[in-house]
Amino acid sequence: MSIAIRALSKRFGPFTALDNIDLDIQAGELVALLGPSGCGKTTLLRIIAGLENADAGQIQFNGEETAHRPVRERKVGFVFQHYALFQHMTVFENVAFGLRVRPRARRPGEAQIRAKVEELLGLIQLDWLADRYPSQLSGGQRQRIALARALAVEPQVLLLDEPFGALDTKVRKELRRWLRRLHDELHMTSVFVTHDQEEALEVADRIVVMNCGQIEQIGSPQEVYDAPATPFVYQFLGHINLFHGRAHSGWVRLGELRVQTPEYQNAESASATAYVRPHDIDLLREPEDGDTTIAAIVSRVHILGSLVRLELRQQADDELAEVEMTRDRYAADPLQVGDVVFAKPRQLRVFLNDGHSPELPVWLGDGDGI
């Protein structure tokens, strides 16, 4: 089932949770709503489910307006961050609940319920836990039971609110792969909320990056990572280095570096910031002609498994920058702390600091763990 969201707004007192959101979700798609806490992603999900009412705007399921349909008639499966399992019921009864509360006319018989629940428990590979109570299960098992419970009513849409947020890293990684496989089997329209960029990049067909109640960018994981539309998306997805400078008639000067930026042909001495990914920087031993490098000193070397991360201190202004390279590449020229290098960005993106976008910090932390 496709979902169309039109001009949706929601306020909580003076706080704007959602500001005029438009979004189309195709049938069978797995979409991630990604953003920092308080960006409105959970509110959007809850409005789609009908657990919250919008102040303005529309939500259409298959082109049909849903405002008048209460939660229980929307046929959405909702998975909560903290599972929300029924503690006093066994796993079996938890999964069977949605079938048992159907109006008598549509309620399946006991044998059918049993067959359906067993099928679902088989699907999540937990059929051996049918007689346990939720408190006897691990977090990962509980969340899979919650998912089976949501699937039991054959929903048209599956909504997951930070489904793996309360789990430890290892289980989280396992479960998100498992969710992706499950989605590929069931082809159900699914929307999941996360603040974990890695999770969104790995699982989703499309990512909707949100900030302050607005959508910053919609695109495939590769699009949002490789071509962020706004400075916010740049800083939120992955590590980033910032270089401050000025744009003037098609060129941007960032310290010693000079870059051609035809898109800012008309800029006149405008304040600008360049965004460079740590793995998009080459380190040279000698400067190049044509102002394409920045002189720096290696101030730290971290060896992180298959990657090597170097911290550089720019000679001109003492600002820090990060560079990542593979172990192999590092082995070819093992730089040491104190070495002078010349950093050459392979790829960078310049945004003008018009009065609207706030001044961003020089070095931004990684997105995970926010």
Next chain:
Amino acid sequence: MQFRLKQRSVLPGFNLALGYTLLYMGLIVLIPLSAAFIKTTDLSWTEFWAIVTTPRVLASYQLTFGASFIAAMINTSAGLIIAWVLVRYSFPGKRLVDAMVDLPFALPTAVAGIALTALYAGNGWIGGVLALIGIKIAFTPLGVIVALVFISMPFVIRTVQPVLEDLEAEVEEAAACLGATRWQTFRWIIFPALRPALLTGFTLAFARCIGEYGSVIFIAGNLPMVSEITPLLIVTKLEQYDYRGATAIAVVMLVISFMLLLLINLLQWWSRRRHAA
């Protein structure tokens, strides 16, 4: 092999704490109660049986336990609703209402009894209105129930409130997403979660009602065979210096109460075990 009561534990002071508990229970509960049992041994079995099975005494058991059960049931349902309102909704004066819940505990029971009698008597505010449609409350068994409802009101509210506060709203939302109506959500999700607290509240209210004396004697009218409660019979016998008769009735009351409370506790234990932690 050595018999060990003590289990290894990181918490110190097991011996001291257990000793204190036993001493305390002995001093406060066991010794006074066993005195009643010892006193009754002055009576022979036939004398004892004759005293505790006179029609007047049997009628008083029926009234005491019956009215207590009804009052506790009324307060269980009313208490659930009040606790629900106090937890789930916010309205002006909520704190005031919340504080008022405990008033029946603080008020001297005689004051409550006199006030209720004045209200429910045939010439009282409420009693006068009810008299018009032919309902008499004061000086009938109904009056006993009214007084018992009043004094045992806070128990269920106070036991259910914290449990209701801890109940996650998400669980109800999950039920709604699965297609449950509000009633089904209450019946299958909220009520089972509240059941142990409701049972505890009911037990406390019931026990309180069985022992109540002060407020009831004013409103009950104390007609033998009709509106006379067992505690009053005991006091009457004491006033006539019939100590053995008084303790005999007291012992029967104690045994019945203890068995009922034990039964409820077993029920509680069984329902907890079923929904193993």
